[in-house]
Amino acid sequence: MSRLLACLKQLQARSLIHNTTLLQPSCNVNSVYLGADPTAASLHVGNLVALMPLVHFFLNGFPVFTVIGDATAQLGDPSGRSTSRKQMAETTRTANSNSIHNQLKDLSSSILSYAQDCNYPFSQMPSSSQWSIVRNSSWYENLKLLKFLSSVGPHVRVSQMLARDSVTTRLQSPSGLSFAELTYQLLQAYDYSYLYENHSVNLQIGGSDQWGNITAGTDLVRRTHPNANVYALTTPLLTSSSGQKLGKSAGNAIWLDPKLTDSYSLYQYFISAPDDLACKCLDMLTLLPLEQLEQIKAEHEKDPSQRIVHKYLASNVVRMVHGKKALELAQIQTKLLHGAHQAPFGFYSEAPQQGDSFPSLPEIRALFKDCKFYRTIDSSIKDQPFSRLLRTLQIYTSRKEATEHILSGAVSLGHKPILDSNYKFPDNSLFVLRAGKRTFVLDSL
Ligand SMILES: Nc1ncnc2c1ncn2[C@@H]1O[C@H](COP(=O)(O)OP(=O)(O)OP(=O)(O)O)[C@@H](O)[C@H]1O
Numbered sequence: 001m002s003r004l005l006a007c008l009k010q011l012q013a014r015s016l017i018h019n020t021t022l023l024q025p026s027c028n029v030n031s032v033y034l035g036a037d038p039t040a041a042s043l044h045v046g047n048l049v050a051l052m053p054l055v056h057f058f059l060n061g062f063p064v065f066t067v068i069g070d071a072t073a074q075l076g077d078p079s080g081r082s083t084s085r086k087q088m089a090e091t092t093r094t095a096n097s098n099s100i101h102n103q104l105k106d107l108s109s110s111i112l113s114y115a116q117d118c119n120y121p122f123s124q125m126p127s128s129s130q131w132s133i134v135r136n137s138s139w140y141e142n143l144k145l146l147k148f149l150s151s152v153g154p155h156v157r158v159s160q161m162l163a164r165d166s167v168t169t170r171l172q173s174p175s176g177l178s179f180a181e182l183t184y185q186l187l188q189a190y191d192y193s194y195l196y197e198n199h200s201v202n203l204q205i206g207g208s209d210q211w212g213n214i215t216a217g218t219d220l221v222r223r224t225h226p227n228a229n230v231y232a233l234t235t236p237l238l239t240s241s242s243g244q245k246l247g248k249s250a251g252n253a254i255w256l257d258p259k260l261t262d263s264y265s266l267y268q269y270f271i272s273a274p275d276d277l278a279c280k281c282l283d284m285l286t287l288l289p290l291e292q293l294e295q296i297k298a299e300h301e302k303d304p305s306q307r308i309v310h311k312y313l314a315s316n317v318v319r320m321v322h323g324k325k326a327l328e329l330a331q332i333q334t335k336l337l338h339g340a341h342q343a344p345f346g347f348y349s350e351a352p353q354q355g356d357s358f359p360s361l362p363e364i365r366a367l368f369k370d371c372k373f374y375r376t377i378d379s380s381i382k383d384q385p386f387s388r389l390l391r392t393l394q395i396y397t398s399r400k401e402a403t404e405h406i407l408s409g410a411v412s413l414g415h416k417p418i419l420d421s422n423y424k425f426p427d428n429s430l431f432v433l434r435a436g437k438r439t440f441v442l443d444s445l
């Protein structure tokens with residue numbers, strides 16, 4: 001089987017293909033690229049969907065390029081947005097580019113070791129040097145405006161630019177479209193053409209919202225190189241239960257950076273996903289063998305309350321993105337916060353009857369101290385009445401709101417509801433706080 005056929009089979013079986021420009025096993029794909037603009041400090045779960053086809057190409061021996069759009073980010077991609085993006089300070093853009101660069105570097109090695117653990121059917125063993133990370137500012141820095149306009153401009157029809165979805169929807173919207181946003185597609189097209197000419201890249205991947213920008217690139221390359229074979233492949237968009245694209249613009253991103261979304265929260269996101277989404281993500285976001293995916297789903301069907309698909313999905317994504325140690329930690333934290341048997345401090349334990357000793361306070365502190373829901377109570381606030389303390393710790397936005405929730409019985413500390421808004425958190429102790437559906441670990445040092 002050719003490596004392209006092997007790769008396309010994986011993508012097809014995992015429902016990772018939304019659209020392609022007649023990409024068939026007989027095509028001659030050389031190298032592949034995917035771009036992301038550094039409009040945040042981290043990639044997110046939605047980006048991972050678009051990244052997965054690139055991962056399959058990488059694992060089948062194709063050189064791949066991830067492009068950090070630090071030049072394109074200055075214009076702002078209008079695709080899928082109802083308003084213009086806010087201008088970003090150069091220092092923030094550079095910091096974001098650096099952290100996405102490091103993240104992609106870590107991801108490439110973590111994904112490779114995860115693929116080996118999954119016995120991925122490599123067509124040819126990839127080497128990490130076949131995954132390049134580049135910034136598009138590197139080719140715009142010294143490009144003169146007249147050179148750009150005269151090399152791209154004559155090959156692009158304005159009527160086609162205006163007909164792209166990202167443009168038509170915005171032209172009809174009250175906020176309109178800026179000239180910078182209109183020209184965005186020309187830069188992404190030029191990126192493709194630059195990578196084609198300098199690195200033989202002839203397939204660009206993206207989420208389905210990128211179809212217009214990607215085909216602007218295939219059109220440009222074909223016009224400038226009439227014999228070129230260049231392709232486009234888009235993935236379906238991962239959406240929230242309300243149908244919104246998961247991402248930065250909608251403000252519902254689940255970050256891949258553990259400093260922004262800790263491993264426990266990433267794990268929990270998938271554990272609590274609706275069944276249909278979990279089944280889709282199991283296919284798209286893991287590298288488990290195709291036959292095993294069907295077995296897992298069949299096992300899940302027998303008793304959906306066991307959330308078998310969710311457990312495989314959550315543990316595979318955390319393993320792939322954050323690594324083995326982080327997964328172990330997320331699983332211990334999950335047992336402590338959601339296990340079957342009540343344990344001290346409002347935690348749970350898996351099997352107290354087996355005589356396992358429950359972790360000590362320093363051990364629990366070490367397990368949770370890097371989680372976003374871990375809050376310390378230092379001496380400056382330790383005497384505050386409970387409602388005020390919850391406001392200070394940013395669990396509620398006002399003391400009034402905290403009081404209302406306390407009085408309604410929605411707040412518990414350990415396994416007990418706290419009904420007194422003046423309750424004083426005990427010195428030198430640590431407890432799980434439940435505030436409605438949210439969970440926190442409060443620690444008075
Ligand atoms: N929810 C999603 N599902 C599938 N692909 C996605 C999703 N979100 C982003 N992508 C894809 O990830 C790639 C990089 O996206 P990028 O980070 O530049 O923008 P974004 O996250 O879509 O940001 P924004 O929400 O601000 O538009 C693109 O190909 C995009 O289509």
Ligand SMILES: N[C@@H](Cc1ccc(O)cc1)C(=O)O
Nearest residue numbers: 035036037069072077188191
């Ligand atoms: N336009 C893409 C990011 C991108 C940037 C440059 C490229 O060459 C390719 C893709 C997005 O916003 O999702």
